[in-house]
Amino acid sequence: MTVTDTTQGADTTEDAALHADASYAVSHARSQTLHELIDDPQARGRDRLRVLTGDRPTGPLHIGHLFATLKSRVAIQDKGIDTFILVADYQVITDRDSIGDVRAATLGQLADYLASGIDPERSTIFAHSAVPEVGQLTLSFLSLVSDAELRRNPTVKDELAATDGRPLSGLLLTYPVHQAADILSVHGTVVPVGRDQLPHVEQTRAIARRFNQRYAAGEQYFRAPDALLTELPVVPGLDGKKMSTSRGNGISLGMTADETAARIRKARTDSERRITFEPDRRPEVASMLRIVGLFTGEAPEAVAARIGDGGAAVLKRELTAAVNDGLAPHRERRAALAADPAYLESVLREGNARAREVATRTLDDVHDRLGLHY
Structure with a gap:
């Protein structure tokens, strides 16, 4: 953010940054x-x-x-x-x-x-x-x-x-x-x-x-x-951008297991066979690895190492299982509540x-x- 001191006519961006850090x-x-x-x-x-x-x-x-x-x-x-x-x-x-x-x-x-x-x-x-x-x-x-x-x-x-x-x-x-x-x-x-x-x-x-x-x-x-x-x-969407169900890159808590699997199947990855955690170069793959890790408690690097040459198919299978297993109790309670x-x-x-x-x-x-x- 740029703040201009109108009395001096000078740009005070650096001062604003210092103030923000101090705050x-x-x-x-x-x-x-x-x-x-x-x-x-x-x-x-x-x-x-x-x-x-x-x-x-x-x-x-x-x-x-x-x-x-x-x-x-x-x-x-x-x-x-x-x-x-x-x-x-x-x-x-x-x-x-x-x-x-x-x-x-x-x-x-x-x-x-x-x-x-x-x-x-x-x-x-x-x-x-x-x-x-x-x-x-x-x-x-x-x-x-x-x-x-x-x-x-x-x-x-x-x-x-x-x-x-x-x-x-x-x-x-x-x-x-x-x-x-x-x-x-x-x-x-x-x-x-x-x-x-x-x-x-x-x-x-x-x-x-x-x-x-x-x-x-x-x-x-x-x-x-x-x-x-x-x-x-960090819970990015399946495409590496901010998660939002309106963008089609998110997984809603109220989705069924089949809807979740379908959403993950359609998600883009890349053409490389070996799965690695490289957020800058492979944002979609990195996002999926992070989500798996949130549900399993693993670091995304560890998930990538475990999948290795299994490729995108194995990654998506792991992600689907992690999300559906992890959300099963929540979804069961939610369905009962939504029915009333x-x-x-x-x-x-x-x-x-x-x-x-x-x-x-x-x-x-x-x-x-x-x-x-x-």
Whole structure:
């Protein structure tokens, strides 16, 4: 990202990079402390932790979601951390005209959450659209950020670049403020993210501090949340690019074993007989080796050495078996859940009510500090 100092007329790219590195170092240190608190209940003591995380229901969850987020959410929940999981249905419309069947995608996402081990008795699962207080909080938070801040947010830039020239919508521009409202509406203190999502958390921290200073007379009403930096496993698509079911390069958690086998059979490899792990030169083969390793616990180099001259046919056979065997328990639980939409809807209703109760109290408190109670 290039930042221009308009007073000097000089490009400050290097300064911006140094600032980003320094910011990451501070976030990394805070994250390490969080990991220690989460892992040790005695160390947590009276320190209240509440996690806010979630996904947009833009399509079926795939194995990338399983390894990168779902497993870690279950682990955090099982350590007794209060966890709120957002189905960000409103955010589906930030960067697309055709939103598809959001309701079906939401219920499918919920089925995958529960099948992965997320317990609705211990984690609160709620939908954006069911908690209108989040939208009202967004209005007050918009007064705390500048247009320039939003436009230079790297995540907004990346999302815009992925829309293939679509004009920047007001909703996409203010996406970081909506996320801040998601987090602060339930007083989230921990936000699991990868490094690329740090700017969103930093924007939320800034909004919390500014609200406290401007509207709460310095009272620490909102606690600035911390990023829980996660070392996300590399789960590329079958073609070596970012996994996405819409690209046809992903393996959805809800696929049948036969659908999985068919998807893998159609995947491209290359003409070389011997299987080697060379991500730069052989991205498709490397992706398949990585996926096998995630399910079997092997390093991709070890998988390649084991297959050797077996070629693409053996690699695809190994991949199909690893995925189908590894996902069999999840798929069995998911199928049972998907067959009972009334239960899924009841889980969401209960989560919505729980989240809305917290968000309503937050909005009331905010209105008190703004002098907006009549």
